[in-house]
Amino acid sequence: MSYGRAPARIEDHKFLTGAGQYVDDIRLPRQCHAAVVLSPHAHADILSIDPEAARKMPGVIAVLTGADVVSDGLGSVPPYILPIHWGGPPAFTTLRPILISDRVRCVGDRVAVVVAETVDQARAAADSVVVEYRVLDAVTDAEAALAQDAPIVWPENEAGNRSVTLHLGDAEKTRDAFAAASHVVRRSLESPRLAPAPLEPRACLGMFNASSGQFTLYTSSQDPHGCRKTLAGVVFKVPESSIRVISPDVGGGFGLKSHMFPEDAIVLWASRRVGRPVKWVGTRSESFLTDTQGRGQKVHAEMALDAAGRILGIRVQAYHNLGGYFWATATPPLFFSLRLIPNIYKVPAVDLTTHAVFTNLPPMAVYRGAGRPEATYVIERLMDAAAAEIGMDPADIRRINAISEQDMPYTNVVGFTYDSGAFREMIDQCLDAADWNGYPERAKQSAARGLLRGRSITSYVEIAGVMNERMELRFDPSGTLTILAGTHSHGQGHQTVFTQLVSGWLGIPQENIRYIQGDTDAVLIGRGTFAARSTQLGGTALLAAKDEIVARARGMAAIMLETPAEEIDFDHGLFRVRGTNRAVPLQEVAKMFYLPAGPVVKLGLGLSGQGTSSGLPGGAPNFPNGCQVCEVEVDPETGMVKVDRIVAIDDVGKILNAALCEGQIHGGMAQGLGQALMEEMTYGEDGQLLSGSFMDYGLPRAEHMPDITSHLLEIPAKTNPLGIKGIGESGAIGTPVSVVNAVLDAVRSRGVDDIGMPVSPPKLWAALNAAASGQ
Amino acid sequence: MLRVELVVNGQDVRRDVPDNMLLSTFLREEVQLTGTHIGCDTTQCGACVVSIDGETVKSCTMLALQANRRSVTTIEGIANGSELHPMQRAFSECHGLQCGYCTPGMVIAAIDIVERSEEPLTAARVREELKGNLCRCTGYVNIVKSVLRGAELMGRPVDRV
Ligand code: FES
Ligand code: FES
Numbered sequence: 001m002s003y004g005r006a007p008a009r010i011e012d013h014k015f016l017t018g019a020g021q022y023v024d025d026i027r028l029p030r031q032c033h034a035a036v037v038l039s040p041h042a043h044a045d046i047l048s049i050d051p052e053a054a055r056k057m058p059g060v061i062a063v064l065t066g067a068d069v070v071s072d073g074l075g076s077v078p079p080y081i082l083p084i085h086w087g088g089p090p091a092f093t094t095l096r097p098i099l100i101s102d103r104v105r106c107v108g109d110r111v112a113v114v115v116a117e118t119v120d121q122a123r124a125a126a127d128s129v130v131v132e133y134r135v136l137d138a139v140t141d142a143e144a145a146l147a148q149d150a151p152i153v154w155p156e157n158e159a160g161n162r163s164v165t166l167h168l169g170d171a172e173k174t175r176d177a178f179a180a181a182s183h184v185v186r187r188s189l190e191s192p193r194l195a196p197a198p199l200e201p202r203a204c205l206g207m208f209n210a211s212s213g214q215f216t217l218y219t220s221s222q223d224p225h226g227c228r229k230t231l232a233g234v235v236f237k238v239p240e241s242s243i244r245v246i247s248p249d250v251g252g253g254f255g256l257k258s259h260m261f262p263e264d265a266i267v268l269w270a271s272r273r274v275g276r277p278v279k280w281v282g283t284r285s286e287s288f289l290t291d292t293q294g295r296g297q298k299v300h301a302e303m304a305l306d307a308a309g310r311i312l313g314i315r316v317q318a319y320h321n322l323g324g325y326f327w328a329t330a331t332p333p334l335f336f337s338l339r340l341i342p343n344i345y346k347v348p349a350v351d352l353t354t355h356a357v358f359t360n361l362p363p364m365a366v367y368r369g370a371g372r373p374e375a376t377y378v379i380e381r382l383m384d385a386a387a388a389e390i391g392m393d394p395a396d397i398r399r400i401n402a403i404s405e406q407d408m409p410y411t412n413v414v415g416f417t418y419d420s421g422a423f424r425e426m427i428d429q430c431l432d433a434a435d436w437n438g439y440p441e442r443a444k445q446s447a448a449r450g451l452l453r454g455r456s457i458t459s460y461v462e463i464a465g466v467m468n469e470r471m472e473l474r475f476d477p478s479g480t481l482t483i484l485a486g487t488h489s490h491g492q493g494h495q496t497v498f499t500q501l502v503s504g505w506l507g508i509p510q511e512n513i514r515y516i517q518g519d520t521d522a523v524l525i526g527r528g529t530f531a532a533r534s535t536q537l538g539g540t541a542l543l544a545a546k547d548e549i550v551a552r553a554r555g556m557a558a559i560m561l562e563t564p565a566e567e568i569d570f571d572h573g574l575f576r577v578r579g580t581n582r583a584v585p586l587q588e589v590a591k592m593f594y595l596p597a598g599p600v601v602k603l604g605l606g607l608s609g610q611g612t613s614s615g616l617p618g619g620a621p622n623f624p625n626g627c628q629v630c631e632v633e634v635d636p637e638t639g640m641v642k643v644d645r646i647v648a649i650d651d652v653g654k655i656l657n658a659a660l661c662e663g664q665i666h667g668g669m670a671q672g673l674g675q676a677l678m679e680e681m682t683y684g685e686d687g688q689l690l691s692g693s694f695m696d697y698g699l700p701r702a703e704h705m706p707d708i709t710s711h712l713l714e715i716p717a718k719t720n721p722l723g724i725k726g727i728g729e730s731g732a733i734g735t736p737v738s739v740v741n742a743v744l745d746a747v748r749s750r751g752v753d754d755i756g757m758p759v760s761p762p763k764l765w766a767a768l769n770a771a772a773s774g775q
Numbered sequence: 776m777l778r779v780e781l782v783v784n785g786q787d788v789r790r791d792v793p794d795n796m797l798l799s800t801f802l803r804e805e806v807q808l809t810g811t812h813i814g815c816d817t818t819q820c821g822a823c824v825v826s827i828d829g830e831t832v833k834s835c836t837m838l839a840l841q842a843n844r845r846s847v848t849t850i851e852g853i854a855n856g857s858e859l860h861p862m863q864r865a866f867s868e869c870h871g872l873q874c875g876y877c878t879p880g881m882v883i884a885a886i887d888i889v890e891r892s893e894e895p896l897t898a899a900r901v902r903e904e905l906k907g908n909l910c911r912c913t914g915y916v917n918i919v920k921s922v923l924r925g926a927e928l929m930g931r932p933v934d935r936v
Contacts, residue, residue: 015875018810251876491874
């Protein structure tokens with residue numbers, strides 16, 4: 001079934017009227033407030049912590065430190081996934097205590113917590129906790145951290161500051177490819193560390209019920225069940241059923257909120273200690289200090305090509321800046337930043353290496369795209385460098401290297417199988433849509449205004465649909481249907497999409513379908529939402545749940561229609577005796593499952609269905625993909641870049657709701673544009689944070705964004721029954737390099753052929769001036 | 776503690792508040808209108824925008840006391856009973872929101888942009904006027920569409936060049 005343009009989102013009304021309920025909007029009776037004491041040093045030994053002055057401050061209920069964590073036997077938090085789970089070698093990974101008592105390894109490490117009657121009192125008292133440190137030398141750069149004499153972040157690690165090195169490909173074959181090459185291009189590239197920066201800062205509210213021994217946590221999480229698992233299994237060492245995690249409305253996640261944070265444990269623990277609900281809401285500055293960050297990769301990359309511009313091989317040495325801990329979701333970017341390098345191209349040989357390295361920065365984890373933008377940045381920068389070196393059109397070099405539709409399914413050099421896609425056609429369509437041929441005229445017009453115009457074409461691939469998922473459908477006795485979702489929507493509009501699917505399948509009006517997510521007491525199990533997985537895996541699981549409902553209800557319909565089940569069809573919400581107009585609606589059949597007595601009760605009490613689906617590992621992920629054309633204008637007088645236009649075509653597989661798909665693409669592109677032009681977490685050499693607020697960390701504003709033209713291409717995936725490919729990240733994957741390549745195209749004639757992200761005006765201005773003065 | 780008397784969404788509100796209490800805190804904690812959101816602590820994000828005597832203000836930059844004897848409209852007071860304001864309808868129609876966190880501030884800022892514009896409203900003008908409001912989800916494309924559509928629904932001229 002196809003839905004095309006769908007009606008407005010069901011969830012919009014509450015958000016538009018201020019009736020959304022985010023964690024900070026919830027207040028429990030007798031709640032008090034926590035403030036966390038953060039390390040001001042990037043690397044230091046804690047000599048002593050003196051909470052006495054803080055304890056005497058007005059309103060203070062408790063001051064807790066790492067010693068209390070130890071005496072209460074709370075466990076430390078391990079990484080969410082280890083490299084070995086994904087087929088990598090063993091790594092030196094780390095645990096992260098809820099509060100640190102011995103050595104801090106980044107600015108913002110948590111060392112104590114104050115609980116007080118009000119937020120202001122808690123914060124004031126937190127400032128009065130006296131912590132004595134012996135400051136150690138810090139290291140912030142991943143490559144520098146591997147030097148012999150670099151300060152060591154984890155002395156017990158025999159490999160120095162190296163956590164793990166991953167290899168992919170065939171070194172010898174790649175060496176031969178380079179030996180046979182007509183052209184070799186090389187670049188040293190960097191994807192700086194970024195703040196995911198959802199507009200709602202992280203927040204949590206914990207309550208311990210002493211009489212039942214039950215914990216309840218409201219938290220701004222993308223994955224409430226995952227959060228519960230860590231809290232129960234690792235921190236508190238209690239059965240998972242002792243902890244209820246509720247993620248209410250969540251104001252954006254982008255990967256940041258996909259793992260548990262120490263504050264989630266702190267509020268529950270503090271609640272158990274003080275006997276009252278405890279709330280913690282991060283300020284924006286606190287978010288910049290304590291949130292995990294994304295990207296943070298340096299790469300030395302080279303590509304070998306034959307005389308005609310065909311890729312022969314790619315070699316990469318990459319360094320990932322893990323920060324002070326191998327923690328949270330640090331693993332996925334390591335793998336994806338290598339495995340997505342071949343992109344849409346036929347690449348015969350690769351030799352790819354990444355080193356994950358400890359430094360004294362906050363931990364690195366997933367951020368929208370998680371490794372895919374890094375990989376795309378590498379290959380697409382090399383493609384443009386190669387086109388310039390060989391003197392080819394950047395579109396042509398991509399076209400001749402692209403995997404063709406006839407090659408599908410295509411297993412590439414790193415073992416990913418692309419099930420479907422029309423990569424070359426997409427390039428052509430994108431060029432048409434962007435009026436590629438009209439460019440020279442526009443360049444002339446820009447020049448007349450003293451501006452340099454440049455353009456780029458970018459291809460990209462996303463990998464979507466990891467891990468398994470579960471959905472449940474449940475009728476209540478009055479015939480109303482509830483969807484219980486294992487996924488978690490924090491802006492994506494799942495309620496609308498899932499309701500739309502179920503309504504279409506079962507012929508039940510949308511108003512009669514309720515939606516529940518994000519409550520571990522209501523939903524048996526789920527994986528939450530990240531990595532563009534939810535409609536694909538959730539939708540597939542929902543389809544299975546629907547099938548179970550129909551199968552069970554058919555038996556009941558047979559009794560009601562006094563006809564054998566095999567002779568009954570289900571269509572448009574009705575069970576109908578084949579070839580007749582004798583029919584009963586599903587909702588009436590459902591009600592029969594709730595009768596207290598009578599012949600029908602032999603079919604059991606209640607009507608529900610559940611379904612599951614599997615992604616990686618155990619199932620096949622798929623590969624949404626797209627193409628972008630970007631045009632920029634550079635003002636050589638100021639170094640200012642204006643993105644004039646971006647045209648994007650995305651193959652999202654089967655389209656369920658075009659508006660929501662495009663919305664995801666727009667949002668990702670804004671984040672990509674931010675990465676290209678303004679976003680960067682910056683630190684001093686001592687590890688001090690220099691970009692600690694929205695005043696000095698630039699998030700794109702409306703004025704920075706062009707009016708994006710987005711087209712969707714519907715090439716159904718062959719690896720799931722709904723044909724859906726993911727859509728959460730594509731914009732964030734393609735856009736950084738689109739913008740940078742367009743800028744480089746604009747300034748190449750002025751002698752600048754390399755520049756790093758973010759392409760800030762001073763950086764570009766300096767590069768232009770250096771080139772002009774021949775430096 | 777000082778007494779403030781003001782009107783919030785048409786209702787009289789009287790409270791004794793600390794003299795350093797921000798208007799945003801006052802609205803969220805004292806009046807329990809949580810549609811006004813807090814997204815930053817440096818007046819950069821606009822999630823907290825409310826309207827005071829017809830003028831938009833970032834409520835995190837103002838003390839509750841400064842609103843004394845004034846009339847405040849928050850997102851909860853924008854709709855006419857159960858009937859959404861045209862701007863709210865436009866945001867829904869044009870998919871101008873995702874997570875909804877920036878939305879209250881966006882809607883109030885958008886209404887103000889439309890009401891203040893003397894010439895036919897353009898996309899470029901909307902982009903410029905939205906300087907004070909951050910959205911991390913939508914890429915602004917649909918927000919700009921929403922504001923223009925909202926202007927139309929409010930009966931104002933729009934120039935879609
Ligand atoms: S909370 Fe007021 S501008 Fe951000
Ligand atoms: S809709 Fe999420 S911040 Fe704007």
